[in-house]
Amino acid sequence: xxxxxxxxxxxxxxxxxxxxxxxxxxxxxxxxxxxxxxxxxxxxxxxxxxxxxxxxxxxxxxxxxxxxxxxxxxxxxxxxxxxxxxxxxxxxxxxxxxxxxxxxxxxxxxxxxxxxxxxxxxxxxxxxxxxxxxxxxxxxxxx
Amino acid sequence: xxxxxxxxxxxxxxxxxxxxxxxxxxxxxxxxxxxxxxxxxxxxxxxxxxxxxxxxxxxxxxxxxxxxxxxxxxxxxxxxxxxxxxxxxxxxxxxxxxxxxxxxxxxxxxxxxxxxxxxxxxxxxxxxxxxxxxxxxxxxxxxxxxxxxxxxxxxxxxxxxxxxxxxxxxxxxxxxxxxxxxxxxxxxxxxxxxxxxxxxxxxxxxxxxxxxxxxxxxxxxxxxxxxxxxxxxxxxxxxxxxxxxxxxxxxxxxxxxxxxxxxxxxxxxxxxxxxxxxxxxxxxxxxxxxxxxxxxxxxxxxxxxxxxxxxxxxxxxxxxxxxxxxxxxxxxxxxxxxxxxxxxxxxxxxxxxxxxxxxxxxxxxxxxxxxxxxx
Numbered sequence: 001x002x003x004x005x006x007x008x009x010x011x012x013x014x015x016x017x018x019x020x021x022x023x024x025x026x027x028x029x030x031x032x033x034x035x036x037x038x039x040x041x042x043x044x045x046x047x048x049x050x051x052x053x054x055x056x057x058x059x060x061x062x063x064x065x066x067x068x069x070x071x072x073x074x075x076x077x078x079x080x081x082x083x084x085x086x087x088x089x090x091x092x093x094x095x096x097x098x099x100x101x102x103x104x105x106x107x108x109x110x111x112x113x114x115x116x117x118x119x120x121x122x123x124x125x126x127x128x129x130x131x132x133x134x135x136x137x138x139x140x141x142x143x
Numbered sequence: 144x145x146x147x148x149x150x151x152x153x154x155x156x157x158x159x160x161x162x163x164x165x166x167x168x169x170x171x172x173x174x175x176x177x178x179x180x181x182x183x184x185x186x187x188x189x190x191x192x193x194x195x196x197x198x199x200x201x202x203x204x205x206x207x208x209x210x211x212x213x214x215x216x217x218x219x220x221x222x223x224x225x226x227x228x229x230x231x232x233x234x235x236x237x238x239x240x241x242x243x244x245x246x247x248x249x250x251x252x253x254x255x256x257x258x259x260x261x262x263x264x265x266x267x268x269x270x271x272x273x274x275x276x277x278x279x280x281x282x283x284x285x286x287x288x289x290x291x292x293x294x295x296x297x298x299x300x301x302x303x304x305x306x307x308x309x310x311x312x313x314x315x316x317x318x319x320x321x322x323x324x325x326x327x328x329x330x331x332x333x334x335x336x337x338x339x340x341x342x343x344x345x346x347x348x349x350x351x352x353x354x355x356x357x358x359x360x361x362x363x364x365x366x367x368x369x370x371x372x373x374x375x376x377x378x379x380x381x382x383x384x385x386x387x388x389x390x391x392x393x394x395x396x397x398x399x400x401x402x403x404x405x406x407x408x409x410x411x412x413x414x415x416x417x418x419x420x421x422x423x424x425x426x427x428x429x430x431x432x433x434x435x436x437x438x439x440x441x442x443x444x445x446x447x448x449x450x451x452x453x454x455x456x457x458x459x460x461x462x463x464x465x466x467x468x469x470x471x472x473x474x475x476x477x478x479x480x481x482x483x484x485x486x487x488x489x490x491x492x493x494x495x496x497x498x499x500x501x502x503x504x505x506x507x508x509x510x511x512x513x514x515x516x517x518x
Contacts, residue, residue: 019274025382044289044386046287046291046342047337047339048281048339049339050260050264051281051284052264052281055279059279061278063380063381071381071382073274073278073280073381079340
């Protein structure tokens, strides 16, 4: 099941922030509450080996970009094998949010859910595959 | 606007100090006043980031002024997290520039080494967005998140970042007031203990005690304040689109260079806020001292070393001189002044006419760029 994450949008500049804020960080305007689905791309991550009091070491922290560009800070079970740009799901356990890696089946289900008509679904899966091939190619050429 | 000059500069040795903070601040302030040959300034600006929690002392402007023997001189305290020293310099500058005062003492300091590292980290972390803090984000954690992006962009970034620490330790070894006076090797940096993956212990500045002070006047001296700029950004790092460039630094640099009327190519050397080694590379490009994407290569090539074409952090930077929070922005300015007037013993730059000091407050939420020139 995909989590719903509370967020807010600025009626003036349309910036999305999560969790919701009373006022836009850039405008003295009240934000409009809304929700986002808990799926996103990893912007960056770290493993903290000397966490502050109240946290256990090692502490995994990631910034995940949700739909619409809202960036979300969450924990995770591990950052091993995690890559910037990877798609992760966000789950809440006791009101604390965690990211988790998505397997191939999860990805397929996501595309299924996100796209409407059958043709769109096939296109989306094809686009995703093409993107992955292209990404791996460009990485190879850089090195 | 009245021209503003630096009439005197002074600072303590940075490191683990046993004296009370008030004594450290008095040592720096009296040295700066003696240097300026001014017994009583018209106004005092005090910079401390968090004496309430580090020491349990409040009303700190009056506390310091009274301790200095200046109970009757008007005084204020200025705080913008880790850039408080640079902010206090700006307030002192504006008092003189506006013609409100003829001489201003600006003094900053912090004392933290008497507390445990987790406790210091927690107190410094108060400057982080509360939600991000609730997920365990500390300054090193946020710096780790930023460094991860930097490493993903280039295969040589790990060596470039490590070289910043190697260079600044080499500079600190020539500065008798620096916290660290020993060199480190690239291997030592790259194999040091992991703090916030991929950020390692030797990428991070130490926890230090110390104080620094300058005296500003409207009377002509050998050092003129050419320009100042402040830039700000969202408290929450997650609200920013870009992580490996600091909008607050870019805005501060734009404002400072516009006031000074010259561009980054005219800067001879700079003191940069390298609280974490990658921040020096990011900041050099944000300020415009080096073109985008070139700071790492320039560092590996030795361009930013003492004998390079653009010496960066001749004092040793936050990395080696040390980072007593609110003292740091002023300690940078003291180094710039000493270089400009030929008093930087053991590390004097041959042709230093225009200097830049860059200070980061919080995780780049309140940054400053100050330009000084010899006249």
